[in-house]
Structures are given as C-alpha cells and as structure tokens.
Amino acid sequence: MCSTITTKIVTTVLGSIIQKQYMAWQKLQNESTENLIEYIQWSSDPAYSSTADDAFMVFCFRFQLQLLKKLIPICKQWNLDQDYTVQLGEKVFDRFRKYAGSFNKDKCNKEIDTCVLFFLFRIAQNLLPGFKNEILGNDLSPYIGDEEIIKDFPDMEQSNMQPSKLRELKRIQEIIQNALDRLSPKHKIIYLTYKMHEKDGYKLPRKLLESLRSELDLSQATIRSYKKDSFDIVDTYLKLYGSK
Known part of the structure; x- marks a missing residue:
C-alpha cells in the first residue's frame, strides 16, 4: 500500500488548507522558492497574512510530491500506512511554516529547491519518533536503562x-x-x-x-x-x- 503515490494522497497532504483557498494561490505559482519562503514569513503581519497563506499553498504544492516519495518508504518501515504518511507530511509543512525563518539560503551549496527538500527531510526525521509515539499512545524509547559511559574501544x-x-x-x-x-x-x-x-x-x-x-x-x-x-x-x- 505504501509503495505507490496516488493523486489523492498528493492532494490530501495539504489537508483543509486546500478547501480554504483553492484558487487564490495560483497567482504566485511562478514565484521563486526564495520569494515564497520570504512571503511565508509575513504570516504575523495582518496586512500580508493572505499573501503568506497563498505562498504557503504554492510552497506545499511545489514540494509535496518529493516529500511524500521520501516519507512513504520511511513510514512503511515504521509500519505506518498512507494515511499516517499524509498526516506526517502535513506536520512537516506546518513546522516549516512556523520556523521558515530558520532556513538560511546563504548556507546552501546546491540549488535552493534541493536545499529546501533536505531541510524538509530533516524536519520529518525529527518529528517521526514523537509522531509514532503520539499515534500509538505509548513510550517507544529504544533505551532500556542500563546504558553506561564508554571510556575506551572494545577489545x-x-x-x-x-x-x-x-x-x-x-x-x-x-x-x-x-x-x-x-x-x-x-x-x-x-x-x-x-x-x-x-x-x-x-x-x-x-x-x-x-x-x-x-x-x-x-x-x-x-x-x-x-x-x-x-x-x-x-x-x-x-x-x-x-x-x-
């Protein structure tokens, strides 16, 4: 089930955002990724919040497919189905929107879209353990409590x-x-x-x-x-x- 990305999944990853502003974002479709990230950071300014919303919509559509391609096999390894993959994708985009200002394009040695994808992948990696804990409602800590300080290499x-x-x-x-x-x-x-x-x-x-x-x-x-x-x-x- 997790091996194929369907049109429904790619669309659903944006969740309720799509229903709220289906067409308004289209005027920003040709904006550069760098500009979109700048606009997204305007969310707290009432005068530009709608532009920030539109920019976020375009940003999600631009990167959702590649993000899901990465998340699907990872979620499969954690025994999470497509619905959970979509939920994780939504959380990744929401986290990016909240901390868009922490993306520093000046540290990017590659094409900016590639850097953004790596940034999104890191967010997903950080969110995944807590996300699974939240779903299952239990503590999935891999530690058993007897871990000790290691002072030298093994013999x-x-x-x-x-x-x-x-x-x-x-x-x-x-x-x-x-x-x-x-x-x-x-x-x-x-x-x-x-x-x-x-x-x-x-x-x-x-x-x-x-x-x-x-x-x-x-x-x-x-x-x-x-x-x-x-x-x-x-x-x-x-x-x-x-x-x-």
Whole structure:
C-alpha cells in the first residue's frame, strides 16, 4: 500500500488548507522558492497574512510530491500506512511554516529547491519518533536503562570475526583513535558514549546524561560542543584516510 503515490494522497497532504483557498494561490505559482519562503514569513503581519497563506499553498504544492516519495518508504518501515504518511507530511509543512525563518539560503551549496527538500527531510526525521509515539499512545524509547559511559574501544582480539574483517575494523579504529588524540580525553569518552548508545531521533537517556555530566564535570552545553568537535574531526579523518 505504501509503495505507490496516488493523486489523492498528493492532494490530501495539504489537508483543509486546500478547501480554504483553492484558487487564490495560483497567482504566485511562478514565484521563486526564495520569494515564497520570504512571503511565508509575513504570516504575523495582518496586512500580508493572505499573501503568506497563498505562498504557503504554492510552497506545499511545489514540494509535496518529493516529500511524500521520501516519507512513504520511511513510514512503511515504521509500519505506518498512507494515511499516517499524509498526516506526517502535513506536520512537516506546518513546522516549516512556523520556523521558515530558520532556513538560511546563504548556507546552501546546491540549488535552493534541493536545499529546501533536505531541510524538509530533516524536519520529518525529527518529528517521526514523537509522531509514532503520539499515534500509538505509548513510550517507544529504544533505551532500556542500563546504558553506561564508554571510556575506551572494545577489545576486538576476543572476537570471533574473520581475520580480514578484524584487520579492517582495527584499521578504522586506529584512524578514529588518531583523530580523537587531537582532542582531550573527555572528547573521546563523549564520542564513544554517543556512538555506542545514541539512536536516531532520540536523546540519550536522562540517567546516562546525568552520569556524563557528573563523571566529566561538564555542563550539558559543553558536552554538546565536545560531541560536535569529536564527531567532526572523526568524520574528517575517515574521509581523508578511511578509503583504501
């Protein structure tokens, strides 16, 4: 059911918005995406709120098909059907409208429509775990409560993996270690702990975060900064030295 995008789905993603202003938006159909985003930000100004509504309509029609193509297989993996895919699409567009000002075209290295799609995909990724929780009415946390701080790499010598695979993993581990050696021991602990335990769309468990703050004597803001520094330098090293 989730493998095909129907005309009904593509239209429905806009929900009740379509019924409220079916034709007025057409005068903006040829506006650039950059202009549409600017107009959308006028929502709070009564003098231009109707223009903002029209711009949002055009924006939705412009990107809904590509967004749904991305959401359908993702929702299928989470056992969510087409109706829920449509609901998630509506939430993504609503969130974009609310925070349209946070889209910075100056950071875009590609064609602006491509950047907008990536921006929408990130919104969807952030919304999806909470969206499923909301639907099922339960806590879908992937954590079980026994997560611990990771201070060093595992001892791979005790593994039963094939020698060739073991050599490759040790090579990658050495690259990561060399990258982390450029930073402090606290950076390494933060990197390994997040790498081991962090799940897509979820923060680390509160108990584990409290343990990190206490163990390292760092604020949560500093931990976030250290995490970014460590992940960035490891990514750089892997790009430079990871490929044979």
